[in-house]
Amino acid sequence: MNEVGKSLPKIDGVGLAMGRPAFTDDLAPREALVVRALRSPHPFARLKSIDTAAAEAMPGVACVLTWKDVPRIAVTRAGQGHPEPSPRDRFILDEYVRHVGDEVAVVAADTAATAAAALDVLAVEYEVLDPVLDFEQADGHASVLHPEPEAHENFPIGFEPQRNIASAYEMHVGDVDKVVAESEVVVRRTYYTQAQQHVALEPMVCATWLDLHGRLNVVTSTQTPWHVRRIMARALDMPVSEIRVNKPRIGGGFGGKQMIHGELLCGLVTRRTGKAAKMVYSRREVFTATNTRHPMRMEITLAAHPDGRLRAIDMQALSDTGAYGEHALTVFMVAGAKTLPLYNKVEAVRFGGKTVYTNHAPGGAYRGYGAIQGNYALESALAELADELDLDPVELRRLNMIAEGETSPIFAIMGEGTEGVAQTIDSCKLPECIDRGMELIGWNDKFPRREAGPDRVRGVGMALAMQGSGIPAIDMAAATLKLNDFGSFNLLIGATDLGTGSDTILAQIAAEALGVATDIIKVYSSDTDRTPFDTGAYASSTTYVSGHAVRKAAEKMKAELIAEGAAMLGCDPQAAVFDGREVRGPGGAISLEDLSTRLLYSRNQKQLCTTGSHLCEKSPPPYMAAFAEVEVDLGTGKVDLIDYVAVVDCGQAINPNLARVQVEGGLVQGIGMALTEDVRYGKRGALLTRDMMTYKIPARQDVPRITVELVDSHEPSGPFGAKSVGEIGIDTPPAVIANAVFNATGVRVRDLPLTPEKVLMALRRTQES
């Protein structure tokens, strides 16, 4: 291969470093009205009245809108396919506010200062309601978050709003209770994971205006332009055809920009006033009024033979979706669907539970998407089982893990919101990942612990992980390749690069399939008017799904180039070849430059333009073995991460540098979740962690030595052998670090994050007992 497998520089990197206009706020119309939302100070309240007169009378205020001004159409802001597997339980503005930070009213003004002043004079009378703040008390709580008759599920997802249940799910294979009862070794544990914020450095931002045709143009920092367009059309009660959505460069997403944020309010203002409008979230709004990872309680039962062979796994979960059910069901299902198939040799497996509403900021998509919650619980429980059996935890995995040529019934049973798709695993290099990871961390020398000085001890831990590559039978992508005069190509893709480098690797795939150099492929992406469709950048889908669409378009283009070249040369196309520079026949050759220019200007004139589209039929998991060494201060409980090793099977890396950085970046977000990141609320439901001083993401000096290696692998169903790599990096740190802390200290913390306080309290409890 010539272009695939090369670490080419990302095509947009230099321009971004130079600060050229590229992001939404850089491109928003200069005259745009500033849109600001008044946000609820209460976790749960009814708006008894809103007096807007003083604000409306202020010079420079273009409009003030409340729930009385918006269409009463229930939507979900999840940003998923159609129809969404999340409940439609939201309106652009509503009579009820359901979390601190929820939108009460919206103001548009000519300057930020005027908008802020207008917010100050809005007089709101709240009827404060008793909030639901403990997700373990939500089911059956006297307060019901969503009694409104318009809220509904699009298809059965277990939606029971009267019980505060957003979704519910159950599945089983075999008789788990019977196998557990018969088993000699049973481990039952409960783990808790916390809410985590994405903290993309670019806040949510969008701008809207009407073009000369009166169509609503939207430029927005989103991962899902087509879903934004469809959901805006529904919420604003206007045709999809009257909206254009364009995603420019975006400053990180991580799932947080799969959801719809300011687009509905901004679009509403532009529709009402006819003027351009923009809405830039403050960081405080990002924390209070966007989404978090769903916190979960995971109850795990493992049943095994004394030699370590697993007999049954039972995973029962409770998930907190906060005020709105965005991704309630699907994140929940992924907690099982993208962890349990790792151990496919069990006699019985069961997964189930429910996702409940509380008066917290809504849950939503976040890199890992349930898999990190499930991974923490399952891989911690396996370590606890290994300890009980006095087995090396690595050996326990080797004994039970999935292998090439095998399958799991879970693939067919569990999809995302619906049934899944059966698949056989054609690439799984877990044995190689484990061997190399053990070598890099020095497992055999370091397991389980060693002294590291007075009151300090070091330990190692490990975990395996899997993810998916797109949502099978749902995720669809398309790409168009257009030939230009003088021999360059435009690659038009719906795929949405959120900083990952997908524009670059998709150009590499096109170049590889065509046989040309990547730099003659000029990429334009993510525009609902000007590029073909793509479901969006989520579920680790872009390389695997959009990559195939690009490959198909390029293969068609190559065939057309050969046909047209042969016609120019007067030879049989069967006898002609295209080598990336020229079409050659038996009697001569014509260069790509000449061929393309003649096709547009002088001979046999036509536009060569090919489109490929792809629906993924399976979702081959990438795999990872991860190892870490930690040092624990026994006096303070502080956990210092010394070394993190991750060895990944992502199939053929299209661009090894970019694939590796995906894993490195994912690991560091996972490390943040394991150690410091924690969305916390006060007793009365106010968010305490509402800026980057109170919510701690890893900084440069917090990051240990990280070693990421990609093993040789080839996924037969992937474009040039590729699988996904965007999410898997985040999955392992909570379990790996918790396992390392246990091996170092004998203390098991089953409640993330592993703060010094929790570790110290656990150490004290152990000492006392």
Added chain:
Amino acid sequence: MKITFALNGRETTWEIEPVETLLEALRRHGLTGVKQGCDTASCGVCTVLLDGKPVPSCAVPAARVDGHAVLTVEGVPEKARAVGEALAAEGADQCGYCAPGLVMSLVAMEQEPGPPDEDKIASYLAGNLCRCSGYASQSRAIKKYLGGKP
């Protein structure tokens, strides 16, 4: 109110709002290399040099720069290109939102006498957060950038 200051080496007079931050004033005047990130001087994406010292422009009142010199990424295109190329060579550029701020911290560091050692790099870049890369690739790129300079 009016302020007069040296912006990227050129004397500039702007009409500003008394409550405006330097970040807001710069962006309002089309300097898109300066980004809004955290609003609390925590993340470094709005870093500019004020009289040669790196500052978070979200925490500097625009009025404060009257009579002073402000350097943004737009004023150091060659450096920004070189750092951008170094980042891209390692795949470290990712979303690129933090890159201009990182460039400005590097520019400030390079004005210090003596070759940069690990400690100096760590202290100058400590305030430049990145949520995409996990830092390792950035460190590789920065080492190569500093090592490859004449």
